[in-house]
Amino acid sequence: MNKENIEEILKCIGAEEIPADVHKIAQETSNNFSSSLQQTRQPKRLILLEQIMKHRISKLTAAAAVIIIAALIINFQFSTSGVAWGALAEKIEGVESVVFHLTANVKMQDLPQGQIPKTETIAYYSSEHGSRAECYMNDKLSFTMYLNPKENIFVSVMPDSKKFMRVTDKSPDELKQIAEKDDPRVMVRNMMSAEYIHLGRDKINGIDVEGIECTGPRVMGGMFEDATARLWVEIGTDFPVRIEIEGIVSGGQMEMSMVIDDFQWNVDLDPALFVPDIPSDYTSQDMKVEANEDTAINGLKLFAELADGRYPSNLALLTLMKEITEELTKKYGIKIIEKQDEYTSALTDILQAGSFYARLAGAEKEAVYYGDSVTSENPEAVLLRWKVSDNEYRVIFGDLSAGNVTAEELANLEKQ
Amino acid sequence: MKQSERLEIFEKLRAEYSVFLLSVLWRLTGDRELFTEAMQYTLMGMWEHIEKLNGRKAGAYIYRIALTANSRAWRNRIGRNGKFARSRIDIDQDPGEKLDRVELTAKVRKAISRLPDKQGRAIVMRYLEQHDYETISEKLCCTQASARSHVSKALAALKDKLATLA
Numbered sequence: 057m058n059k060e061n062i063e064e065i066l067k068c069i070g071a072e073e074i075p076a077d078v079h080k081i082a083q084e085t086s087n088n089f090s091s092s093l094q095q096t097r098q099p100k101r102l103i104l105l106e107q108i109m110k111h112r113i114s115k116l117t118a119a120a121a122v123i124i125i126a127a128l129i130i131n132f133q134f135s136t137s138g139v140a141w142g143a144l145a146e147k148i149e150g151v152e153s154v155v156f157h158l159t160a161n162v163k164m165q166d167l168p169q170g171q172i173p174k175t176e177t178i179a180y181y182s183s184e185h186g187s188r189a190e191c192y193m194n195d196k197l198s199f200t201m202y203l204n205p206k207e208n209i210f211v212s213v214m215p216d217s218k219k220f221m222r223v224t225d226k227s228p229d230e231l232k233q234i235a236e237k238d239d240p241r242v243m244v245r246n247m248m249s250a251e252y253i254h255l256g257r258d259k260i261n262g263i264d265v266e267g268i269e270c271t272g273p274r275v276m277g278g279m280f281e282d283a284t285a286r287l288w289v290e291i292g293t294d295f296p297v298r299i300e301i302e303g304i305v306s307g308g309q310m311e312m313s314m315v316i317d318d319f320q321w322n323v324d325l326d327p328a329l330f331v332p333d334i335p336s337d338y339t340s341q342d343m344k345v346e347a348n349e350d351t352a353i354n355g356l357k358l359f360a361e362l363a364d365g366r367y368p369s370n371l372a373l374l375t376l377m378k379e380i381t382e383e384l385t386k387k388y389g390i391k392i393i394e395k396q397d398e399y400t401s402a403l404t405d406i407l408q409a410g411s412f413y414a415r416l417a418g419a420e421k422e423a424v425y426y427g428d429s430v431t432s433e434n435p436e437a438v439l440l441r442w443k444v445s446d447n448e449y450r451v452i453f454g455d456l457s458a459g460n461v462t463a464e465e466l467a468n469l470e471k472q
Numbered sequence: 473m474k475q476s477e478r479l480e481i482f483e484k485l486r487a488e489y490s491v492f493l494l495s496v497l498w499r500l501t502g503d504r505e506l507f508t509e510a511m512q513y514t515l516m517g518m519w520e521h522i523e524k525l526n527g528r529k530a531g532a533y534i535y536r537i538a539l540t541a542n543s544r545a546w547r548n549r550i551g552r553n554g555k556f557a558r559s560r561i562d563i564d565q566d567p568g569e570k571l572d573r574v575e576l577t578a579k580v581r582k583a584i585s586r587l588p589d590k591q592g593r594a595i596v597m598r599y600l601e602q603h604d605y606e607t608i609s610e611k612l613c614c615t616q617a618s619a620r621s622h623v624s625k626a627l628a629a630l631k632d633k634l635a636t637l638a
């Protein structure tokens with residue numbers, strides 16, 4: 057490169073418009089700093105370093121957000137008791153293909169909004185060819201996930217790290233179950249069979265719509281401490297136009313909101329879209345998707361090792377994310393940014409416990425978790441339990457051993 | 473200096489230089505995370521050197537503080553092993569692969585963060601702030617010929633640094 061090229065680039069940089077959100081970030085950063093200086097008598101340098109550390113933690117949150125989104129896509133479920141909403145479910149069942157757009161935002165208290173990346177996903181579903189989901193973070197492609205039970209394909213391709221993850225230990229039936237959770241037709245069916253209230257009529261982008269709303273911790277299968285989901289359907293065609301989901305953690309300290317819209321129903325999709333595109337220089341990486349009892353126990357064990365024997369206070373995914381971040385911050389202090397790989401790995405493993413719990417909650421197996429009161433110092437106490445048959449429960453104890461007990465035995469154990 | 477006096481000066485400077493810091497730090501970083509970190513380091517630097525900023529030379533000091541903060545933010549992008557951390561402005565190490573415009577711009581920004589103090593300020597004033605040489609010479613307290621020399625040396629240094637990064 058010669059001097060002229062460099063000058064040209066420098067001139068372009070000098071002429072760049074400053075994006076509106078950067079003005080906001082600058083203002084928030086500056087105001088936060090100023091407030092910290094005025095509000096406390098602690099040594100100022102320490103406070104300022106704390107501010108910088110909070111910013112660095114938000115970078116880790118970026119990595120976590122991607123994992124959470126992947127988990128949400130895989131575990132998308134609603135509670136399934138209650139009344140059905142007309143014949144809409146049947147209509148959606150007949151759909152051959154659909155494309156939609158999902159936007160997800162995470163908000164954390166004390167962090168300027170601009171520091172946490174916006175995550176967007178474009179998803180394609182075909183009953184013939186399977187699914188493809190492209191996940192973007194701040195407009196840059198983070199990963200593309202391909203899932204086709206018929207061809208036994210479950211692959212994620214990550215261009216940033218030049219890696220791909222291929223799941224090879226699942227049968228076509230198991231992949232079909234995963235794919236169903238990820239299928240918007242199933243989302244709509246489940247949502248409409250949940251308990252809901254009518255929201256009446258409204259307009260979205262000039263389209264006349266009618267909506268329903270489900271609320272409570274069980275919406276989204278226990279992923280949040282509390283959540284609200286709304287489904288808006290076009291009057292006349294009866295096709296969904298928009299799904300809105302809002303979930304909170306720690307009494308609102310952390311919030312996640314998602315909007316699914318830009319639906320295109322029964323659109324022609326090129327089969328080539330569903331064929332994994334893996335460049336030859338990409339390397340393979342293990343993929344953990346199966347949330348089961350063993351992976352849940354492993355996740356709880358890892359957390360307890362990080363937290364001196366304490367277990368997560370609850371298993372909502374965002375709470376897990378928050379508590380893992382806090383524990384790693386306690387362990388490494390300001391050096392945490394250098395531990396991004398360890399953080400991502402721990403988060404992936406520990407979230408398995410959350411995904412497993414979400415699955416149990418979604419399946420209405422009377423799952424109850426006691427992490428807020430049970431630690432590894434209570435080996436006989438019930439940490440997590442769920443129903444396996446009419447009079448039998450499976451229990452994970454405080455020492456992370458597991459066993460089956462009768463309903464009477466469980467009642468006695470839970471009295472202790 | 474009393475704490476209240478320090479706070480008063482800091483607030484005054486914060487208001488006075490907010491547009492300058494936004495403009496220069498964004499152009500030097502081009503990345504929201506880096507920008508925020510550089511902004512935080514700049515504010516911390518201003519607070520720590522507040523006594524020196526209560527006078528006519530405040531602007532020159534703040535310029536230096538901002539450029540040092542920018543260098544520090546960029547340095548934090550490099551891992552312990554001396555390699556770049558994975559990030560969305562990560563630079564491809566494969567010399568055979570053609571860099572696109574975005575990557576090239578990120579490289580130029582990174583190379584600016586490694587320039588010596590005067591060269592860094594000269595290049596920022598000339599291209600990122602688009603000042604003429606008369607203004608640059610006043611701000612750098614040197615002759616116009618020296619200002620031109622700093623800019624020229626900085627361009628040559630950037631060329632060398634970009635060659636080593638390729």
